[in-house]
Amino acid sequence: MRKILSGVLTVIILAAAVISFGSYRTSVQTRLYTRREFVMGTLLSLQAYGPNAETAFSDTVRRMHEITDRMTINDAGSETLLLKQHAAIAPVELSADTFFVLSRALDYAESTNGAFDPTIEPLVSLWRIGFPDARVPEPNEIDSKLPLVDYSRVQLNEAESTAYLPVAGMGVDLGAIAKGFAADESRRIMEEHGVKSALISVGGNIYAMGEKPDNTPWRIGIQDPLDSRNRVMATLDVKDETLVTSGGYERYLDAGGVRYHHILDPSTGYPAETDLLSVTIVSKSSIDADALSTSLFLMGRDAALEYAQRDGGFEAVLIDDDLGVYCTCGIQNRLTIVNSNYTLVSGNV
Numbered sequence: 274m275r276k277i278l279s280g281v282l283t284v285i286i287l288a289a290a291v292i293s294f295g296s297y298r299t300s301v302q303t304r305l306y307t308r309r310e311f312v313m314g315t316l317l318s319l320q321a322y323g324p325n326a327e328t329a330f331s332d333t334v335r336r337m338h339e340i341t342d343r344m345t346i347n348d349a350g351s352e353t354l355l356l357k358q359h360a361a362i363a364p365v366e367l368s369a370d371t372f373f374v375l376s377r378a379l380d381y382a383e384s385t386n387g388a389f390d391p392t393i394e395p396l397v398s399l400w401r402i403g404f405p406d407a408r409v410p411e412p413n414e415i416d417s418k419l420p421l422v423d424y425s426r427v428q429l430n431e432a433e434s435t436a437y438l439p440v441a442g443m444g445v446d447l448g449a450i451a452k453g454f455a456a457d458e459s460r461r462i463m464e465e466h467g468v469k470s471a472l473i474s475v476g477g478n479i480y481a482m483g484e485k486p487d488n489t490p491w492r493i494g495i496q497d498p499l500d501s502r503n504r505v506m507a508t509l510d511v512k513d514e515t516l517v518t519s520g521g522y523e524r525y526l527d528a529g530g531v532r533y534h535h536i537l538d539p540s541t542g543y544p545a546e547t548d549l550l551s552v553t554i555v556s557k558s559s560i561d562a563d564a565l566s567t568s569l570f571l572m573g574r575d576a577a578l579e580y581a582q583r584d585g586g587f588e589a590v591l592i593d594d595d596l597g598v599y600c601t602c603g604i605q606n607r608l609t610i611v612n613s614n615y616t617l618v619s620g621n622v
């Protein structure tokens with residue numbers, strides 16, 4: 274329910290944050306088509322211009338269902354669940370989609386020294402943050418799962434498109450990266466149908482295609498991490514780019530006066546202790562932005578800034594727990610802080 278709610282809120286935020294469309298002739302090219310659909314356990318929403326937008330949306334929904342059926346850990350029959358069931362028994366043949374997404378997730382595990390780790394699944398299943406039966410596990414339960422979390426033990430065989438988890442109880446969770454893949458796929462489908470101007474949101478993973486028909490960039494709101502009720506703390510102008518945010522406010526469990534968020538530290542088994550409230554990534558590739566937003570959130574401010582500086586292939590906006598905003602230079606003049614509680618500390622990354 275919380276997830277549905279946050280999806281609905283995302284759409285409201287978008288509706289509020291995208292600046293008015295101006296006036297133009299209602300030709301076929303500029304007619305706005307909007308649709309929402311509940312898919313991937315979240316809301317897929319689309320605002321698109323162009324004659325084929327409706328068909329493109331139907332194709333996108335079909336594709337989202339296909340991706341979910343393959344990658345969700347929550348329903349029987351998915352490839353990730355098969356992987357878990359076959360741990361220490363046999364390799365499992367994966368679709369090209371799942372093989373690709375798992376490979377990218379393992380690349381990020383490598384480049385973050387295991388802070389980002391798709392084999393986090395046993396811990397995610399233990400906490401169940403975001404589900405009605407979420408609870409704080411006993412320390413001994415966490416200890417028993419920790420040895421199962423180790424990305425370096427996943428065996429991929431590219432020639433046969435298989436993966437193997439060598440220890441019973443291991444599992445993979447692609448929740449930090451699959452929506453980004455889905456957003457990239459959605460953009461591809463739009464392009465194939467000749468849609469040149471669209472705003473796609475897969476549960477808040479946004480792809481802004483082209484510009485608005487009045488030749489201005491899309492203006493996207495960055496959620497105020499301290500006020501998750503659809504308030505934005507800044508806006509960002511984007512064009513032909515994706516924007517993905519990760520934050521502890523997105524899903525959490527309140528218990529015994531403590532807030533436990535959904536991004537877990539693979540080394541402790543508890544929610545990552547980070548001085549960041551949220552991380553927003555802007556880039557061309559949504560799968561990368563999705564993995565990076567989770568990764569940089571896990572790293573904390575200084576390591577995240579250093580990573581962004583070293584990598585250079587993306588732009589980032591970090592909000593720390595002093596309400597300081599840090600961004601990469603390429604984005605500073607496109608960022609407008611609209612809530613004066615937040616201060617731009619540094620744009621010189």
Ligand code: AMP
Binds near residue numbers: 389448567
């Ligand atoms: P995101 O909302 O993209 O930041 O991803 C958060 C989701 O990723 C969580 O709900 C879990 O399913 C999964 N996850 C949690 N901790 C980690 C981690 N350390 N590495 C990779 N995925 C994680």
Ligand code: MG
Binds near residue numbers: 449563564565566
């Ligand atoms: Mg992510």
